[in-house]
Amino acid sequence: xDVAAGKAKAATCSGCHGSNGIxxxxxxxxxxxxxxxxxxxxxxxxxxxxxxxPIMGSMAKPxxxxxxxxxxxxxxxxx
Amino acid sequence: xDVAAGKAKAATCSGCHGSNGIxxxxxxxxxxxxxxxxxxxxxxxxxxxxxxxPIMGSMAKPxxxxxxxxxxxxxxxxx
Numbered sequence: 001x002d003v004a005a006g007k008a009k010a011a012t013c014s015g016c017h018g019s020n021g022i023x024x025x026x027x028x029x030x031x032x033x034x035x036x037x038x039x040x041x042x043x044x045x046x047x048x049x050x051x052x053x054p055i056m057g058s059m060a061k062p063x064x065x066x067x068x069x070x071x072x073x074x075x076x077x078x079x
Numbered sequence: 080x081d082v083a084a085g086k087a088k089a090a091t092c093s094g095c096h097g098s099n100g101i102x103x104x105x106x107x108x109x110x111x112x113x114x115x116x117x118x119x120x121x122x123x124x125x126x127x128x129x130x131x132x133p134i135m136g137s138m139a140k141p142x143x144x145x146x147x148x149x150x151x152x153x154x155x156x157x158x
Contacts, residue, residue, distance in 0.1 A: 026116035037105035051130060 001036070002066075006074030009067050012059065021078040032078035039072035080115070081145075085153030088146050091138065100157040111157035118151035 010017075013031075018024050021032025031039065045051035046060035047068075063071070089096075092110075097103050100111025110118065124130035125139035126147075142150070 023114055023117070026114050027120055028114070029117045030113055034109055035102055035105050035107070038102070038108045041106055 001069040001073035003070070003074050003077050006067075006070030006072070009063075010071050010074050013071065016055070017075075021075050031075040034075055036069075036072040036076035039075055040068050043068045043071065080148040080152035082149070082153050082156050085146075085149030085151070088142075089150050089153050092150065095134070096154075100154050110154040113154055115148075115151040115155035118154055119147050122147045122151065 016024060016028045017031050021034075022030050042051060043060045043063060046053060046056040047063060049057060060068075095103060095107045096110050100113075101109050121130060122139050122142060125132060125135040126142060128136060139147075
């Protein structure tokens, strides 16, 4: 996975999950240091609708598998 | 919320999420330092079935609202 590409793609995510991976509201999870495989699994579940969330569903829909792997690697790399 | 009660109740959770809140496998999320409101929201979603997961569904089902608040506060308190 490409952390730099993930960081670029995660610009949209940072609106809620923070520029440092710390959620800006109490119901927005921290992603910094989270396990990449877990993040990727959840993004795929949001994309498919298996995990239902109006915001994350529309965020995840346009992501390719490579985007997902890169974004997950980027957040996992943050401390 | 009662962090000590949450810690006691979280003994079961630690089988997968670690005794320090760090998931023992790549697909088990870290919970240490996660936002309490987010953890509580997810536990309620697992309990109701709104968020579907075979393991977490059965784990969350017996939890009271107080248990959920205490467990969420406990994991949020970990670093």
